[in-house]
Amino acid sequence: MPSIIELKNVCKSFGDTEVLHNVDLSIEEGEVVVIIGPSGSGKSTLLRGINCLEMISSGELIVDGIRIPAEQGRIRQIRLEVGMVFQQFNLFPHMTALENVAFGPRKARNMAKAEAADIARNLLAKVGLAEFENKLPGQLSGGQQQRVAIARALAVNPKVLLFDEPTSALDPEMIGEVLDVMKSIAKDSGMTMVVVTHEMGFAAQVGNRLIFMDDGRIVEEGKPSEVMKNPQSERLKDFLGHVRHH
Amino acid sequence: MDFEFSVIVESLPALLAGAKLTWIITILGIVGGMIFGILAGLGRIAGTEALGEKPHGIFMSISVLIRYISSAYVETVRGTPIIVQAMFLYFAFPMLVKAVTDIERFRIEALTAAVITIIVNAGAYIAEIVRGSVVSVNKGLLEAGMSLGISRFQLIVHIIGPIAFRRMIPPLGNQFIISLKDTSLFIVIGVGELTRQGQEIMASNFRALEIWLAVAVIYLIMTTVLSMSLRHLERRMKIF
Numbered sequence: 001m002p003s004i005i006e007l008k009n010v011c012k013s014f015g016d017t018e019v020l021h022n023v024d025l026s027i028e029e030g031e032v033v034v035i036i037g038p039s040g041s042g043k044s045t046l047l048r049g050i051n052c053l054e055m056i057s058s059g060e061l062i063v064d065g066i067r068i069p070a071e072q073g074r075i076r077q078i079r080l081e082v083g084m085v086f087q088q089f090n091l092f093p094h095m096t097a098l099e100n101v102a103f104g105p106r107k108a109r110n111m112a113k114a115e116a117a118d119i120a121r122n123l124l125a126k127v128g129l130a131e132f133e134n135k136l137p138g139q140l141s142g143g144q145q146q147r148v149a150i151a152r153a154l155a156v157n158p159k160v161l162l163f164d165e166p167t168s169a170l171d172p173e174m175i176g177e178v179l180d181v182m183k184s185i186a187k188d189s190g191m192t193m194v195v196v197t198h199e200m201g202f203a204a205q206v207g208n209r210l211i212f213m214d215d216g217r218i219v220e221e222g223k224p225s226e227v228m229k230n231p232q233s234e235r236l237k238d239f240l241g242h243v244r245h246h
Numbered sequence: 247m248d249f250e251f252s253v254i255v256e257s258l259p260a261l262l263a264g265a266k267l268t269w270i271i272t273i274l275g276i277v278g279g280m281i282f283g284i285l286a287g288l289g290r291i292a293g294t295e296a297l298g299e300k301p302h303g304i305f306m307s308i309s310v311l312i313r314y315i316s317s318a319y320v321e322t323v324r325g326t327p328i329i330v331q332a333m334f335l336y337f338a339f340p341m342l343v344k345a346v347t348d349i350e351r352f353r354i355e356a357l358t359a360a361v362i363t364i365i366v367n368a369g370a371y372i373a374e375i376v377r378g379s380v381v382s383v384n385k386g387l388l389e390a391g392m393s394l395g396i397s398r399f400q401l402i403v404h405i406i407g408p409i410a411f412r413r414m415i416p417p418l419g420n421q422f423i424i425s426l427k428d429t430s431l432f433i434v435i436g437v438g439e440l441t442r443q444g445q446e447i448m449a450s451n452f453r454a455l456e457i458w459l460a461v462a463v464i465y466l467i468m469t470t471v472l473s474m475s476l477r478h479l480e481r482r483m484k485i486f
């Protein structure tokens with residue numbers, strides 16, 4: 001299988017502080033990679049590096065054949081192929097659910113209005129929100145907003161979806177509906193997914209690989225069930241203990 | 247004290263002619279001021295994260311230059327009285343033109359000077375309103391837009407613009423009213439706007455009470471129309 005995402009010796013600094021240290025990572029098409037790790041370990045920075053919301057400081061990033069930093073002018077192309085779902089949903093507050101989802105195809109993919117609306121309706125139906133298409137984000141629950149946000153990311157037809165703690169801002173009773181949507185995407189569409197989450201059930205059920213990050217490094221990785229059963233490092237043992245107890 | 251209502255009735259045509267001029271200066275001034283304000287407001291944050299990705303290389307240098315020019319404009323206008331700006335434009339600027347070019351008979355009409363003064367003056371204050379609203383747009387929304395793969399232009403037009411504009415309406419209303427009232431200062435360059443009309447009628451009939459009362463009421467009506475239309479706009483746009 002060819003790699004769709006490759007990080008070679010990637011470092012990222014904010015000012016004088018290096019927060020990612022020499023990260024090597026290769027993700028294959030169709031893979032579902034789950035990233036866990038303590039707060040501040042660099043999970044978000046790694047994820048945001050992949051779609052260039054953060055520019056890597058050194059090393060090389062290759063996404064769908066596009067090389068960063070060599071081809072910095074093609075960042076928009078990377079973003080067309082790599083969608084992102086945020087912890088805080090970040091739906092456009094002045095657009096209805098339908099407009100939010102149709103926006104990407106219409107503006108980023110230059111589709112006709114009717115065609116974009118068709119795509120958006122299909123996706124809203126897929127995430128179980130067909131009857132909410134005319135609602136504004138402010139009129140939706142957190143779980144519903146996040147499902148719209150997932151539909152919005154899918155609408156541009158990317159090859160990869162990045163999720164940064166998609167359920168962390170949700171009330172417990174809404175986490176399930178969002179995870180279900182993510183599971184069905186992973187199973188039905190063969191989408192490449194990179195998911196930062198502390199939902200270990202999700203990791204075990206749909207993850208092909210689990211990555212444990214600490215202090216800006218990938219400390220352990222492997223099949224989710226194995227990594228969870230046999231943590232090698234003290235730090236991961238510690239971390240898993242915490243996740244299980246909360 | 248005798249209050250003659252007929253004095254007001256008699257002077258009303260002249261006062262309304264003045265009010266019409268005041269209105270024209272104000273409308274042209276705030277329309278132009280919006281254009282200046284949006285350009286200078288965005289100019290002050292060119293190349294910063296408030297407008298999406300930071301540019302690189304030559305584009306960053308250009309952005310910095312634009313930022314300096316915009317800031318110099320805003321600070322100059324905010325730091326000088328509008329009456330001085332009007333005087334400068336009307337009396338001093340033509341002399342400056344004469345001094346540096348060969349154009350002998352360059353002059354600016356009083357009305358033109360008035361409109362330009364409002365445009366330039368309001369533009370600087372509107373620039374600050376634009377900058378403040380744009381900077382206050384949630385960064386997460388910019389990132390959501392960028393992560394869809396849209397261009398910076400699309401990001402500004404479809405995401406930043408509409409969200410920031412809603413926040414601008416109340417302070418803009420404030421500025422429009424200030425600009426309308428500022429037109430009364432153009433009495434000093436001889437524009438026949440409302441205050442000047444009042445002053446002239448007063449000088450011929452000495453009916454201060456009736457005239458200034460009428461002038462005040464007409465100003466109040468005009469500012470009320472302005473603020474009511476902005477409130478209407480705000481209500482229509484306040485859907486989130």
Ligand SMILES: Nc1ncnc2c1ncn2[C@@H]1O[C@H](COP(=O)(O)OP(=O)(O)OP(=O)(O)O)[C@@H](O)[C@H]1O
Nearest residue numbers: 014015019037038039040041042043044045046165
């Ligand atoms: N824009 C920034 N400027 C400066 N430092 C930053 C910035 N973003 C992140 N950092 C720092 O980089 C480190 C890694 O942050 P990151 O957000 O990637 O961690 P994380 O693993 O996602 O944590 P969390 O679980 O809390 O989301 C932290 O020390 C953080 O303070």
Ligand SMILES: [Mg+2]
Nearest residue numbers: 043044045164
């Ligand atoms: Mg994070």
